[in-house]
Amino acid sequence: MKKGRLEAFSDGVLAIIITIMVLELKVPHTADLGALVHLLPVFFSYLLSFVYVGIYWNNHHHMIYLVERINGAVLWANHNLLFWLSLIPFVTAWIGENSFSKWPVFCYGCILLICGISYYILARTLVKHTGENSALAVAIGKDYKGILSIILYTIGITVSYFNAVGGMVVYVLVALIWLVPDKRIERRLTHSETKG
Amino acid sequence: MKKGRLEAFSDGVLAIIITIMVLELKVPHTADLGALVHLLPVFFSYLLSFVYVGIYWNNHHHMIYLVERINGAVLWANHNLLFWLSLIPFVTAWIGENSFSKWPVFCYGCILLICGISYYILARTLVKHTGENSALAVAIGKDYKGILSIILYTIGITVSYFNAVGGMVVYVLVALIWLVPDKRIERRLTHSETKG
């Protein structure tokens, strides 16, 4: 099967996930600047989650870009990833509502961890379908970055149990690692397009 | 007419349906883990409905994939399906709000049943347009799975009148049947693409 609608559906779901989070920025009933100060935790958690969903969109974009055709298993691995990503607005709002308390930050990390694993499963499912010598398999390689993220999420979750802000720092760190675009795949893209 | 925008519009509506359900996971005002326990019925009903909408998206994807061109009747059969699917978030939220009470579970089954019938009508409308010898008609065949689902929904609705949880079990069962990808169409897809 062609991949067009998988991309379109994923784009739609990710666009909604990234946008409904802004609805948690509840409009203050007063018109003074002080009202905005109370929104700072919500704003910061929104910003971090926006970056995370942006990272997932970019990586999803890069990964599917290298694939020609998909199958039913890929569709479900993709739905699985979208399901866990759809819970990011919930944990984001929970963090914002409670100004970085222990359990919300803990659960935020758990959702990030499950998203990371789900992304890994999607990558494996795609490689299984396209073959170990496909452009995608070569581009992903050993996926050190993906494995590192999963380790860091686990560390962040553990830290958050003792210190919520410490946990958030780890999550921000993982986001920063990914903000650097995936050179492996991008190089591969340029390479294969130059050859083509 | 070409099918591109029918796909894009359906993808958009399904992406929104699948995502607005997560808004029912109301953010707890307290930051303890116990607050999440109260959300378990909402979470489970969200998960089941996510899977159902995912199934519909997959089947819709497979079915339209085999069609070359559509007409006005197909557009309305598709709108009809989308309308009933758009009620899934409502009945899902009703179930979650009342922790699997009788009437919400009963109505959930009714909506699933009407969605199943609407999907069947869409399939028939497409076959009528593409002809009984088209790739789609051959792939769908006698559609035992669709008919079985409609029978099971009816059983589930009846069961839920006496035992709500029993009804839910039947609905989960139907979802599991569909989680197995539609081999008929997928085989057909691979077949026709190999030939092409």
Next chain:
Amino acid sequence: MKKGRLEAFSDGVLAIIITIMVLELKVPHTADLGALVHLLPVFFSYLLSFVYVGIYWNNHHHMIYLVERINGAVLWANHNLLFWLSLIPFVTAWIGENSFSKWPVFCYGCILLICGISYYILARTLVKHTGENSALAVAIGKDYKGILSIILYTIGITVSYFNAVGGMVVYVLVALIWLVPDKRIERRLTHSETKG
């Protein structure tokens, strides 16, 4: 300019408009069937508006289908139409909230009227861009149906001032007229595709 993104953006906006209306179906806090009876006015107004947005999507689909290229004026005529369509959920909810009272029904008709006029402006803008001999211009012809709708909306608005339910009947009537697909354009489509 090509029309691809105009279609994609319009599909997105229309998909959201048609789906957020279902959010007005507020989940009852009780689990009895009687709770649903109170929702009947909301349900009926949702159904009517769903059909109207569906009609606009279909007609928009048919109309843009016949156009090859667009310009800046078309973009704004399209935004104008989308703006007024985006108010349909508001008036729909107002009707549902007040069980078909006079002013909500009156305003519903006004929005439908302005949408009808906006659609007419979009059609004229497209014809001006593509030329009076274009496939679109021929397909639209004198646009009796569009003019008839505008007359009927005006009648419905007037009737609703004296009898709200009477006004709704007129709006339902206009919807029924459009439920019949636009044979002019569909014939044209088939015709031009056969030639092509």
Next chain:
Amino acid sequence: MKKGRLEAFSDGVLAIIITIMVLELKVPHTADLGALVHLLPVFFSYLLSFVYVGIYWNNHHHMIYLVERINGAVLWANHNLLFWLSLIPFVTAWIGENSFSKWPVFCYGCILLICGISYYILARTLVKHTGENSALAVAIGKDYKGILSIILYTIGITVSYFNAVGGMVVYVLVALIWLVPDKRIERRLTHSETKG
């Protein structure tokens, strides 16, 4: 990389941004016309923001249209723009809720200013990627209009500190400047398509 999914994702996010603003038009609980009068500030701020998002969509559409390929830096410049645009519904609602008070109008201008700068950054990132002699670079030219807008936003913000309505007048003025389609790019489009 090809630009298809960047366009689709941006269309999705912009479609949602433009549509969720209408949710701020809270349905009145009474059915009299007077209830609508209270909504006029909300309606007017919605209208202005709809026009602004429409302008951004048009300009985004024109700009990406001239680009053949994108890279990772473009993706993030685009995410950055979308993030700031996603705050428009928030400041719009804040203005509407407080009927054009000083600080909401002030902040509205700040968000518009940051959006303007983000758009400028996206344009620069694209030109850096496509080269100073690319169709895009020539079409954008010195971007007087973009720079003028940024100056006017700054003036509007300053004015709003002393007179909120005065600030709004400036913002409306900037919108009017952009309502005139970007002739530079449109001429370029027609030109390059005629040559092609």
